[in-house]
Amino acid sequence: MNSNIAAVNTLLIAAAAMVNDDSVALYSGPFKVGIDLGTADIQTVVLDANNQPLACYLEWADVVRDGVVVDYHGACRIVREQIRRAEARLGINIQQACTSFPPGTDPRISINVIESSGIEVSNVIDEPSSVAALLGLQHAAVVDIGGGTTGTAIIEKGKVVKSVDDPTGGHHITLVLAGYHALPYEEAELLKRRDNSGEVLSVIQPVIAKMADLVRGHIAEHRPPAIYLTGGSCSLHGFATAFTAEFSDIDVIIPSQALYLTPLAIAAFAIAENARQASVG
Incomplete structure (x- = not known):
């Protein structure tokens, strides 16, 4: 049985240590963003080109049920706020992100929320495929x-x-x-x-x-x-x-x-975007 589980565990520990951390950590270089609209929470993860976590935000929210967004405005608000916080932390301008969908549901549901939050969807993947790709299964x-x-x-x-x-x-x-x-x-x-x-x-x-x-x-x-x-x-x-x-x-x-794991996998699958240094403060 071969997988990248040991390396991924290291990334997960690093991500968990910075959840909702707004302390400034200026970054310049390519980065990738993943947004996971879950049933119990919404998460935004920013990685560098080597999948090292740079920022991670989580908000518990009851805005999605069984793959359907039941509070559209609430979901958009949370995504916009998480993007704003990530930009302020890293001094970057986030223009695009990868998102996901549960198998058997319409990916446009997630795409619409992200786009309505002012972010271009660079690519989309179903959740288990993102995990399989990250772990190399x-x-x-x-x-x-x-x-x-x-x-x-x-x-x-x-x-x-x-x-x-x-x-x-x-x-x-x-x-x-x-x-x-x-x-x-x-x-x-x-x-x-x-x-x-x-x-x-x-x-x-x-x-x-x-x-x-x-x-x-x-x-x-x-x-x-x-x-x-x-x-x-x-x-x-x-x-x-x-x-x-x-x-x-x-x-x-x-x-x-x-x-x-799933938010990290979604971000790892994202198309890299070049960092744009911005003033913080």
Whole structure:
């Protein structure tokens, strides 16, 4: 099993360390920008030509559901603000970016938001293909535990040959927690994000088992030697152990900072743009 997971983990750790960091770090040179419109968050990542992170912004937002933008103006506002902050941090002028779309959805949905935010879309790619390209996968499965769905993509000879979305993800984990603890949804969401004790795992383990069962059915005929997980829900305390336990004959690889893998992969796929030095202050 060959992949670039070790190198990518290093990039992910660097990206995580600068999330929402507005401190000035002037940059001059080619750069690439990726914008990920997720169900639970919107992320903008800026990389240099060697995919080293320069800026990373994340805002939790309920503006996209199942690949459909339900708060168009809210999504545009967040993208514009993240671009503004990245420009101010690096002293650059961002004119174009790469974006993505969940397999089976219309890529114009993401493209329209980016363009309405004043940014040219240089190129667009489906989410699992971007992850497969960044990791250099040839034969594997990419499983994206998103906010609204669990997406399973089969990679063969470096190409996505099958992609399926199931309606279970981080949103459903939150609903289970809300019901179990009799909490409002927003409080259950905060409990999920902040848990580092394993308390959440004991409640949501059946949900994880259901996700794994769905994935198992999708990959059965293709027999990939490894599953690569992405998505913020993978970072839940104990998630990796519980999901891996459901697969005795397949390697399950979870990156160091799964929340940032897809945005990083989208940015890495972007067409490089030359930096334009701007005054900061």
